Amino acid sequence: MEEFLNIFIKSAFVENLVLSYFLGMCSYLAVSKTVKTASGLGLAVIFVLGITVPINWLINRYLLSENGILGMDLTFLRFILFIAVIASMVQLVEMVVEKVSPALYNSLGIFLPLITVNCAILGASLFMISREYDFSESVAFGLGGGFGWFLAIVAMAAIREKLKYSDIPAPLRGLGIAFIITGLMGMAFMGMMGIDPAIFFSGK
Amino acid sequence: MSEMKESKKALFPMTKKEKRLLFDPLNDNNPVTVQVLGICSALAVTSMLLPSIVMAIAVTFVIAFSNLAISLMRNYIPKQVRMIVQLVVIAFLVTIVELTLKAYSYPVYKQLSVFIGLIITNCIVMGRLEAFAMANPPWQSFLDGIGNGLGYGIILIIISFFRELFGRGTLLSGTPIEMKIIGAGSDFWIDTTTNSWFGWYTNNNLMVLPAAALFILGMIIWYQRSKNPKLVDIS
Numbered sequence: 001m002e003e004f005l006n007i008f009i010k011s012a013f014v015e016n017l018v019l020s021y022f023l024g025m026c027s028y029l030a031v032s033k034t035v036k037t038a039s040g041l042g043l044a045v046i047f048v049l050g051i052t053v054p055i056n057w058l059i060n061r062y063l064l065s066e067n068g069i070l071g072m073d074l075t076f077l078r079f080i081l082f083i084a085v086i087a088s089m090v091q092l093v094e095m096v097v098e099k100v101s102p103a104l105y106n107s108l109g110i111f112l113p114l115i116t117v118n119c120a121i122l123g124a125s126l127f128m129i130s131r132e133y134d135f136s137e138s139v140a141f142g143l144g145g146g147f148g149w150f151l152a153i154v155a156m157a158a159i160r161e162k163l164k165y166s167d168i169p170a171p172l173r174g175l176g177i178a179f180i181i182t183g184l185m186g187m188a189f190m191g192m193m194g195i196d197p198a199i200f201f202s203g204k
Numbered sequence: 205m206s207e208m209k210e211s212k213k214a215l216f217p218m219t220k221k222e223k224r225l226l227f228d229p230l231n232d233n234n235p236v237t238v239q240v241l242g243i244c245s246a247l248a249v250t251s252m253l254l255p256s257i258v259m260a261i262a263v264t265f266v267i268a269f270s271n272l273a274i275s276l277m278r279n280y281i282p283k284q285v286r287m288i289v290q291l292v293v294i295a296f297l298v299t300i301v302e303l304t305l306k307a308y309s310y311p312v313y314k315q316l317s318v319f320i321g322l323i324i325t326n327c328i329v330m331g332r333l334e335a336f337a338m339a340n341p342p343w344q345s346f347l348d349g350i351g352n353g354l355g356y357g358i359i360l361i362i363i364s365f366f367r368e369l370f371g372r373g374t375l376l377s378g379t380p381i382e383m384k385i386i387g388a389g390s391d392f393w394i395d396t397t398t399n400s401w402f403g404w405y406t407n408n409n410l411m412v413l414p415a416a417a418l419f420i421l422g423m424i425i426w427y428q429r430s431k432n433p434k435l436v437d438i439s
Contacts, residue, residue, distance in 0.1 A: 022414050025243035026327040076303070079321055080295040087288050116287060119244045119325040126318040171429035175240060176422045183418030190413065 004140045007133075010196075011144035017120045018152040019182070019189040024120030028153055029178055031108070038157035040104045041115075042150030044093055046143065048115055049124055052086050053142030056125040057135055059085065082125050083116075090116045120149055156182065225347045229355035231432070235328045236359040237425050242328035245319050246356070247417040250364040251371065254378045255315045258305070260360050262320065264353025266297045267329050271337040271349035278338050290333050291324065298323045311378065328356055363420050371411030 017023045024045070031041045059081055066073045094112050098105045105112070115121065124145045128138045159181055168177050235241045242263070249259045273293050274281075281289050302320045305313040313320070323329065332352055337345040368375055373386035373396075384392045386405060396402045410416050 022247040122325045176425040179422035183415040186415040
């Protein structure tokens with residue numbers, strides 16, 4: 001449990017996918033205009049990340065690696081299989097959201113299917129491989145990464161709602177200032193780099 | 205070599221539309237600063253010039269050929285599964301790029317790490333497939349792909365030029381023609397040992413951090429939009 005929380009907090013705050021690795025920037029910038037849609041997309045990302053990372057872990061371990069079921073080293077198929085899993089999961093989320101909340105479905109529009117090409121999702125699966133997590137760690141990493149993404153996009157949307165009332169030079173308005181603010185937020189999050197969350201749980 | 209000659213011959217009598225496809229993405233319709241696509245990799249790989257040049261070439265290759273392939277198949281793909289078909293084509297091309305880099309240029313491969321794989325989810329590729337290749341003939345789609353790849357590459361190279369110059373004081377480090385510009389020692393062009401003219405200067409560590417890429421990109425957008433007022437965001 002300790003290990004689980006450790007990785008969850010680390011991937012949500014210390015190694016935030018958006019603000020430390022700058023993954024998933026396209027939808028992050030495009031959907032962060034109002035807090036409501038931003039939190040909707042954030043929740044969808046938490047869900048998709050929380051499912052796809054463990055599934056991709058299973059696929060990588062039992063299907064693609066040399067001592068899996070097939071007994072062959074098929075790691076060159078990794079990209080194609082991972083992206084297929086992600087695409088089908090996104091399709092699932094899309095159907096659920098359409099059924100449960102048509103209003104949210106309409107406001108997210110094209111960005112719901114575009115979660116497929118949100119680099120944070122595939123990036124998390126690839127990080128999970130390169131950091132050699134085990135299964136429970138990959139569950140924690142998926143949920144934590146999704147939560148970090150949610151946090152970042154909601155914070156950004158809140159800032160941008162306030163920005164509407166400030167006097168910014170015309171050429172910098174919109175996209176330009178959004179980049180600079182993201183940079184500042186990234187620097188703030190950088191302050192947490194190197195913190196090991198384990199110290200909070202070990203009681204030292 | 206013969207391939208290059210052929211493409212040159214074919215490129216010469218370009219119609220106005222084809223020229224626009226090739227050169228519009230460099231400024232008026234730049235994929236990064238105007239269409240807001242493919243930001244992730246533009247930020248992550250640009251701390252040095254060499255990996256960003258490699259990345260630009262790789263992305264151009266992938267966009268151009270996936271555009272070509274999808275455009276050839278566009279009338280046969282059922283609408284419901286088009287995303288998956290597109291992704292499979294892209295993933296196939298990216299796997300080629302990855303294996304080629306791994307074989308011929310291992311240090312650069314190591315440096316780019318997951319970002320080669322992330323070309324699959326680089327929104328420029330998907331975006332161009334959806335917006336252009338699904339509705340246009342192969343040759344034009346191919347040109348559109350090359351144009352967008354170049355537009356992306358230019359931004360990457362500008363950002364990484366500033367980041368490497370001010371962050372490390374070198375340019376093109378890792379290649380045989382590495383240039384040492386700012387730093388302490390007589391082999392640098394601008395010597396910053398303490399008793400020299402530029403002794404006050406030390407490398408700016410902020411430039412090495414990814415946040416610097418965001419600032420530089422913000423500046424590029426500022427500059428571009430003040431030169432090109434029709435791009436200004438009114439909302």
